Amino acid sequence: MKLNLPSVSLKRMTFPAFLFASLVFFSGLFAQTVENPVQISVKPASPVVHPGEQSALIVTLRIPQGFWIAASTHATRITPIADQVFQFQPPRFPRPDVAGVPVHLGTRQVYTGEVQAVVPFTVSPGAAPGAYTITLEITYIPALNAGELSTHFKEPYTTRIRVVFGGGGGGNPGLPQPARRPVPPDFLVKERKLQLPAPLSSMFYTWSEQSAVPRFLHRLFIDPPNHGKHIQTVWTPVVGSTENNGQSLGMGVALMNVTREGIMTGTLQFRGLYNEYAGATAGMEVISCPAAYFNYRFSAEISEDKNRQARFHMENLTLGKNDRFGFELQANAFQDPRYRFSGLGGATNEEDQTNYTHEEFGGFLDVYWLPVNHWRFFVGGRIRSVDVKRGADRLADDFPYTVDVAAFRNVPGIDGATVVGQEAGFVYDGRNQEFTPSRGTYFKFTAEFNQVTSSPKPVSTYGRFRTEFRRYFSTVDKRYTLLVRNSLTFTTSEKIPFFDQATLGGLENLRAFDLGRFYGQHAVFGSVELRYQAMHKVMMGFPMDLEVAPFVDFGQVFNSTDFEGEFNVNPGLSLRVLNKPNIGLIVNGAVGQDGVIFTGGVDFPF
Incomplete structure (x- = not known):
């Protein structure tokens, strides 16, 4: 096994998909809403x-x-x-x-x-x-x-x-x-109304709650009666550049669901942009977090070159008496011509990269039982039906198509496959909150039994076991938070379709590589990250925290006999702009064998 301690190479740099630049530019125009709530x-x-x-x-x-x-x-x-x-x-x-x-x-x-x-x-x-x-x-x-x-x-x-x-x-x-x-019922944190000159007043417009648009959006965001929220318009630039997806530039408008304290609990965004690989693109996204452990996200996108996407995810652990039942649902139907494949195992090189169109229909449904606090148990099922085709026309001169490379003809699943599985497991959640936690322990164990139902079948059935561990430590003032993470994936066969194998790379693991950089039978990953709250500032009326977080990621995919290639040890730096306790913009930069890679996006931060 060779240990890879990378040298800095700037042959390729990327940065994340969404930059809410107007948050910073106009931050001085708005009053604090929750700076001193007590x-x-x-x-x-x-x-x-x-x-x-x-x-x-x-x-x-x-x-x-x-x-x-x-x-x-x-x-x-x-x-x-x-x-x-x-x-x-x-x-x-x-x-x-x-x-x-x-x-x-x-x-x-x-x-x-x-x-x-x-x-x-x-x-x-x-x-x-x-x-x-x-x-x-x-x-x-x-x-x-x-x-x-x-x-x-x-x-x-x-x-x-x-x-x-x-x-x-x-x-x-x-x-x-x-x-x-007791305090009086009307003792509330109240937002200061913004008085802005034109044209800023229209760019950051606050809707009357008596009009039809807010009433519709509050239903869409699943707000309860007497929610006390309002809808605020925010125009934002859309700027992005990732190695897989290419450069994007456009504009977007978001309708934010905001509490009187300035906490974003949801957003509906429409965007138009030009992507160098997919062409002219229109998209929309809705995110809502009506309550703790109750959230959903839907996104859709269409481009002139084969890109068609619809994804939905919902988590609701607030069902039944005393919130003792819940579910998690993911549904995908998409076609993306910008996917990359470099082969199986940890010995693959960036020069082996090929391009293909990934067509997928499927998802999963897990049903949860929460018998006591901190613990939850689940059973569920999953399906993935994937087809592999030629990739983006605009990438034809840069990368060979995966389906045309002779060396990949015997890769399991290279002609597509359908996988149906059942899973069960448990979660111990001792964190102080679900998103943006600062202390506590999280552990998840999942056992799967999967069947390949399509032909040809590289293997009929296989099992998989996955563990995920996170431990948070923080100072009293939460100015510093230390996060230690580890995950392990073990699969009983190496002949399963490549797209369903253990994978590393992307926003949440091995951040020195783009999404899907490594595929293998098993995977091990670890990370140590020190988060420092560098600034607390109001941006467009929203209380935001800026965290700077140096980290070291390490891990690799491997088969049942040994590690192949280099075991990656990748230092990096993360910038986190958070509207606690729900939503954040994450930007990660890390150094690996492929050079300096940036990942990121708007999400529910872990």
Whole structure:
């Protein structure tokens, strides 16, 4: 086995499919909507104290309707700045609630409504008379049902207190006590209405909720009654360049489904572009996340050169009493003339690359049972009917067609095949939220039994076992998050259709290679990634986090006897623009044996 530690080569560079450049360009024009959702005030129990006397500071946190903050000491902290005049005791908090938020991830102690915390202190006996400023640093994490937002870390709050001579010195039995109270129903995080000059007012138009378009879109996004959301238009450039798909340039318009806090829960986008391999292209995409563990995505695209695509994915784990049942559904019907194939195994080279049209109809359906928090079990079925044809006309001068290469004539599935399978497995999900998590463990095990139902049959039946592991570690302020990942695929036969073999490359694994770069009987993959929150900024009214994440990916495909070729070890850097807790734009750049490759796109970030 040869270890591949790549040198930097810039013979080919690519970058991701969607760049919402207007988010950055116009970010300074919009007001913060959820920058400080919790109202915090600090005041002394008594504005006048005496040397040697006991007193306290009262910290009031007013949490809006629909929000909560974690009650654990590492998530909500009140830290007085050291002072020789005042000796502080640990803060005292009221009793929290126990709630199952986010759903399916166990219970935790949380605060809602108005929370009054008390910070006792004693005035030094030798304190000089006069007015003093006391500063508290407060850390808290506001959260919605779908998950946590950005951490407010060591925010300073001050109050004034006066020390006078005379009286006191014997303690104060009347110290205030921690308490909780409800907040009014109309105590909400409210969006500031944007006042923009023309033509920006039409480019970023907010629709009246009484008109027909928002009413239709809220049904499309599966919003519940009294959702409190609105529809906002956003015009965006569409810029992309990947090795497989080629360069694209165009424009798009998105109708965003936005909460009053500035959280995007859905979008309907229409786009028109020109792609160098597929020609003039029109497409649309709808994404919605109505609730935690309930989301769907549909995309469709048509081009002048053979490209026809329709894909649908839905996850809903909120069915039945107490959300104990659910399903995951994927349906595909597409024809894409830009697919690449370099052969089987880890020893393939970029120079072996060929082009073909991948036609596929199929999908899968898994049914879930969630007997207890953190655990879910599933059974399901899958079908893939694939045909392999000549690729894009515009690529004929650059790559040979896969079906015309003599060396690939004996590759299983090169003439197409149909695979039908059944699967079962389980998931342990101990993350703090489904998307953009910062701590916890995720593990998934899947066992499959598959049948090749078409002729010729390179093999009639085969089994496959897959594991996926993720472990998240973060600092208290979530400024740094360490992600360790590992996955393993084991297949019982190496004679299965090539398109259904274990594969590496793309956005989610071995990011130094484009999608489908390696195919093999088995695959092993690992990654270590350190995410750093470099900036929190409002862009077009949406609170966004910019994360910078250096990483190292490693892995390879192999057969039952040994590793072939080079075991890849690929360093890289990821940029993540996140609208927590749901949607993000991910850009990855990594160095591998094919040079420097960029991958990315808009998705639900893991």
